[in-house]
């Protein structure tokens with residue numbers, strides 16, 4: 001009995017000491033929730049120690065399809081800022097989570113809502129009716145949503161996040177601005193380095209499993225000649241794979257790039273019949289073991305591609321440019 005009452009007293013003391021402290025420490029950080037880890041990493045680089053970031057999807061998960069778990073709803077309920085890729089990337093899982101979170105700040109148009117695609121020069125915006133495309137199973141109905149794979153778009157994403165942070169915490173504007181400037185400078189330096197490394201391979205044709213790479217392709221000069229998926233989100237039929245094999249053979253394409261979350265069977269079958277290799281890249285931060293921020297994302301993908309080019313005997317500067 002004594003022991004029990006003592007422990008109850010200790011418990012009460014602990015509650016009295018620590019509970020009043022926790023709201024203070026919680027208030028001091030801006031809670032930023034993002035749909036994908038690339039946005040969380042950019043938010044961290046701008047928000048620094050003023051924020052606490054959390055990404056719902058992990059880099060090794062398909063960002064088009066994520067389980068809308070109740071724990072994510074709780075994260076969103078407590079969030080000061082929510083950042084998403086937009087277009088239709090997260091259309092199947094973000095709306096139910098945001099609506100379920102009942103947090104007015106992060107609703108579309110709220111002070112804590114950021115659509116990271118604002119100001120991005122979108123590629124592959126279809127002219128067809130989005131509803132018709134969706135009915136056909138296409139998962140890129142408003143334009144290609146994988147725009148973070150051009151590092152220069154990272155600067156626009158960072159601007160959008162900066163604006164959101166300033167709305168929530170205007171007193172920290174100069175701190176965020178300083179971080180934004182550093183981030184942009186690092187992106188410019190990185191891009192110069194990455195471009196230099198990719199320059200000798202300008203025009204090299206490759207195949208991709210999914211249409212994740214048009215922004216990367218445009219920036220770095222490789223050429224994606226076709227896809228293993230007949231349409232984004234549609235798995236290939238055997239008949240379609242025969243066409244892919246013929247096309248790759250006639251163009252002598254030796255590389256197929258794939259994301260870590262897609263089945264490799266079709267890509268491997270094509271590779272076996274064409275003498276190509278399947279190269280797994282990091283489509284997002286966290287998509288491969290060493291890819292832990294937005295800069296290593298490009299380091300990793302470019303290293304991996306150049307390694308693969310060498311392995312299949314693609315000679316640097318083999319095309320005039």
Ligand SMILES: [Zn+2]
Pocket residue numbers: 064139140145146210211212232
């Ligand atoms: Zn996609």
